[in-house]
Amino acid sequence: MKNNMIVLALGLCASLVASSALAETRITYKSAKTGSSYYQMGVQLAEAMKAGTNGDIIVTVEESQGSVQNVMEAKARGGDYVFTTPPALIGLAQSGKAMFEGKGDPKFDEIRALFPIPSLTMHFVMSADSGVTDFAGMEGKTILLGKGSFGASEGEKYLKLFGLEGKVNLAEVELSNAVPALKNGQIDGFVTAGSWPAPNVIEAAASADVVVLSMSDEQIAQSKRSKLVIPAGTYGGQDADITTTSLPVAAFTTTAMSDDAAYELTKTFWESKAAMAEDAPWWKGVDAGLMANINTKLHPGAIRYYNEVGVELTAEQQ
Known part of the structure; x- marks a missing residue:
C-alpha cells in the first residue's frame, strides 16, 4: 500500500509539473x-x-x-x-x-x-484638397511611402509601373505620422498596405476628406497581384467600391x-x-x-x- 501511495504521489507530481510547464x-x-x-x-x-x-x-x-x-x-x-x-x-x-x-x-x-x-491590401490615400482622383493626378504631389515595409516597397513599384517614377515628391515622414501630416497639408497622400478596413485609413477618412484611389484592370494586371474590391461605405465618404490589389x-x-x-x-x-x-x-x-x-x-x-x-x-x- 505504501509503495502504491508513493507511485501515485510521484505520478501526481509529474502531472502537475507537466501542467505547469504548459x-x-x-x-x-x-x-x-x-x-x-x-x-x-x-x-x-x-x-x-x-x-x-x-x-x-x-x-x-x-x-x-x-x-x-x-x-x-x-x-x-x-x-x-x-x-x-x-x-x-x-x-x-x-x-x-x-x-x-x-x-x-x-x-x-x-x-x-x-x-x-x-491579406495585405494596398491603399493609395489622397486628400480631397489635392484634387487627385486617379494615379495620373499624383504627378507633382507629395506622397508618403514610409520605409522598410511591404507597403513602401510595393508603393514604389507601382509608381514605376504607372509611369510616376521621379514625378512625385517622396516625403521623409514616418508612416505612423501619415494622418496628421495629411491633415495639416504636409503631404498630399500616403500609401499603406494592411487588411481592410485599415485603421489609419479609417482615421484619415474621419479627420479629413480623402479619396482612396482605384486601379484599372490593366494596372492590376501590371502589378501581378490579386484583385480585391473594398465595398462602398467601408470608409467615411466612400460612395463607390475601391478596386485595388492584395497579397x-x-x-x-x-x-x-x-x-x-x-x-x-x-x-x-x-x-x-x-x-x-x-x-x-x-x-x-x-x-x-x-x-x-x-x-x-x-x-x-x-x-x-x-x-x-x-x-x-x-x-x-x-
Whole structure:
C-alpha cells in the first residue's frame, strides 16, 4: 500500500509539473508597427490564445519594422517565435533571392507555416484638397511611402509601373505620422498596405476628406497581384467600391517549435476566428480557402490539426 501511495504521489507530481510547464508556454508574436492593422490583429490573437487555452499559452506581441525583418529574425530566434509575412518572402529567403540576396541562411529552411491571416491590401490615400482622383493626378504631389515595409516597397513599384517614377515628391515622414501630416497639408497622400478596413485609413477618412484611389484592370494586371474590391461605405465618404490589389499573408514559426505548441496555436486560431470577427471585420475574409495561398511547408503540429478537421493539403505544404 505504501509503495502504491508513493507511485501515485510521484505520478501526481509529474502531472502537475507537466501542467505547469504548459501553463508557462510563452510565444513572441512579431507582425508589424504599432498602430497598424496587423499589430492590432496580433493583440487580438494574443487575447484569443490566452482565452482559448485557459492561459496555458501566453502570447506577447512585439513591434516589427516589416515582413523582411520578421523573416530575417527567424534564423536567430527559438521555438517561441511566431511571425507574419507573405508566403512569397519565405521562398525568396530560402533561395537567397531579391531582398535576401547574400543573406541566405540554412535556418530559413526550417521555417514552417501555421495559418493564414487577412491579406495585405494596398491603399493609395489622397486628400480631397489635392484634387487627385486617379494615379495620373499624383504627378507633382507629395506622397508618403514610409520605409522598410511591404507597403513602401510595393508603393514604389507601382509608381514605376504607372509611369510616376521621379514625378512625385517622396516625403521623409514616418508612416505612423501619415494622418496628421495629411491633415495639416504636409503631404498630399500616403500609401499603406494592411487588411481592410485599415485603421489609419479609417482615421484619415474621419479627420479629413480623402479619396482612396482605384486601379484599372490593366494596372492590376501590371502589378501581378490579386484583385480585391473594398465595398462602398467601408470608409467615411466612400460612395463607390475601391478596386485595388492584395497579397496573401500567413503566420509562421520554425521547426524549433514543439508539435504540441504548433497544434494548439493553430487549433485555437481557427476556433477563435468567429469571435474575433465580431470585434474586427477583417477576420471575416479568412477561411480555409486561403490555405491554398500558402505555398510553403506547414509545421507538423499544424498539419496534425488540419488532418483532424479534414482540410486538404497540397504536396508542397506537407
